[in-house]
Amino acid sequence: MRITKLEPIILHAPVTRGGIADSTHSITHWGAPGVAIHTDDGKVGYGFSGTHAHLPTDRLIVDCITESFDPLLIGEDPFEVRALWEKLYHKSEIYWVGRSGITHLALGAIDIALWDLKCKALGLPLWKLLGGSAQTKVEAYNTDGGWLNWSKEQLVSDCKRMVEEEGYRAVKIKVGGDSGNEDLRRLEAVREALGPEVRIMTDANGRWSLPQAIQLGSKLADFDVVWIEEPTAFDDVIGHKRLAESISTPIALGEQLYLAQQFRDFVHAGAVHYVQPDIVRLAGITEWWQVADLAHSYALPVVPHVGDMCQVHQHLCNAHPACQLLEYIPWLRDWMKDPAQVKDGFFFNSEVPGAGMEPTEEALKTINKI
Template sequence: MRARAAWPMKVTAVRTHIVSCPVDRPFTSARGWLYTTRASCLVEIETDEGITGWGECYGPAAALKAVVDTMLAPRVVGRDPFDTSVVWEDLYNRVKDYGLTGLSVAGISGIDIALWDVVGRALGRPIHKLIGGAHRKEVTAYATGLYFIDQDRLVEEAVEEAEKYAAQGFRAIKMKIGLGDLKLDARRVAAVREAIGPDIALAVDANHCFSVPNAIRLGRMIEQSDLMWFEEPISPEDHEGYVEVTRALDMAVAGGENDFTRWGFRDIVAKKAMDIVQPDLCAAGGFSECLKIAALASAHGVECVPHAWGSAIGLAATVQFIAALADQPPAWRSMPPMLEFEQTPNPLRDHLAREPIVQHNGIVAVPDAPGIGIEVDRDVLAKYKVA
């Protein structure tokens, strides 16, 4: 670590970068969105010491750029990047009159991650060392995929993709459901389970497409497939509905990627509306807030398994966060939180970092480099930058 000239350090600039790349094979999920591109809003924070930090915001990139550039960045310039909580509270109190969730909090998330990255780089330590230390040096990754591509081969394509991930060494897979036909969903899940066998864990994700009765009905149909969890079965606003679904099914119910801040998760965990909460570090409030969400969940006996979707920056930050989460609950042979490793082709995930996050036999090593643990390749950034 190089010698510092003076304290405090100051933020001199907050820059946003919209990066985008085409999708080779467009895909969709139960939300009905056809993905033809992958895009993200990245946040770069510069300081007067020449140290730069990176963060990422989860959501529509152009809208997030506007939020960060116009509402948030001016309040961060001139601040000490070590004042992560002070900055977070100031930004949240600035935006909460205009919305307690969504784009404003996702914008804060990107800034918070970048500030922690600056702090880690300034101290020469990975972020997991700054938030309590690493409970593990490696994390188990589960492959997220099995979207809907070929409408004439919905079962066959899911089986083929699942077998590919199993051959790559993944020990757990998450597949999409929500085809508008409960029996077809159940048949698709059963076919994947048969293909990968009993030793690879399997989860399903409905992207909140079902009503409470249909979620319960389908859940009972697919329980026999021995599932890790049933993710986002119903609308994220319906916390009481989640209580009904969770109580009715003999398997874990998960959700929370569309919830924000400790206040958004407070009633969920107090009611045990979900067995597993899935805050997204790039949406729910960054490191500063997701640590509080995880503590809240732990106090109520609810597991925390973060959601992750985006570029190498968000993925690397999530690895740091998961490394610092305690086993849930502690045990001789524990079941630690897993890393969501989304597998649709995405150059922003695979090429933006000089040394990308990779898995070997379903395991991802926790980087020990400073900050979020990766270096952004500026040539790749320039290649995919659109604004």
């Protein structure tokens, strides 16, 4: 089996209720620029990144795939996934102009597609190829009800619905609004509505300065918060270390880290407690696994950020021993043939061969309309 063609793909899916907001961005659609890798025996593997559906940026990602990486892949054996990752990372001319950002997003989409292709060729779901078990249960926590543009009443209502009607026992709400006191009032209202047994996570999306993070972060323990996610500047190892030494609430981060070496620095410094690697920021499954192994060696839990909005992280969490909990956001659910499914607060283990990233025929019809 040999690679014959790389086909660029850009999908844009609407988000919840026509628009959501965190502390830094407001969006109406989620972007999934990616690639379909074709082989000479008719098999196709799919891989996607995740963006804020900004078409010029999405085109840069797929152009990087087709213009810079395509020549290095045509004629190669797609089973040699790790070797191909090394080749694309070190041998492409793109290495000299960017080893993270757009180039990494492009490499990640290719890597996911290669793993998807390998699984399909072997007739296995990714979790089984990676050594997971059908008996493994990965718990879901829901992020899609905690947005900052929800009123306090809507926030409480959504969180109660997710717990009482959908079976979630953990939810995440956004903080980092214009008023820290209002953040705390919203958090207090959710805690009162959900009671003491439901776990609540918080996420500031890097909005706070270090003094703000220390001041507001010190009050999160009053509401028994599981973690504060991305409390301050994404790349600030020293700041997160100082914060970790100043507050009792654990720190979660990783959504905006692009390299395994960046995770190494945060972990080694004691600046993170919940490690959140994302295959669409890292260069795919191959680098994600390196980060998960690193965290596991430090006895740190891995709780991925799901920028793919698909099912691939579920496969990884099933197979890696550092993972027991995974974020759920359903924006691409209707766009995939085998979307992630949650029942009674736990992910369902799919038996469909692949990595759960194959779009529906209807989704593929939208590509030429963008």
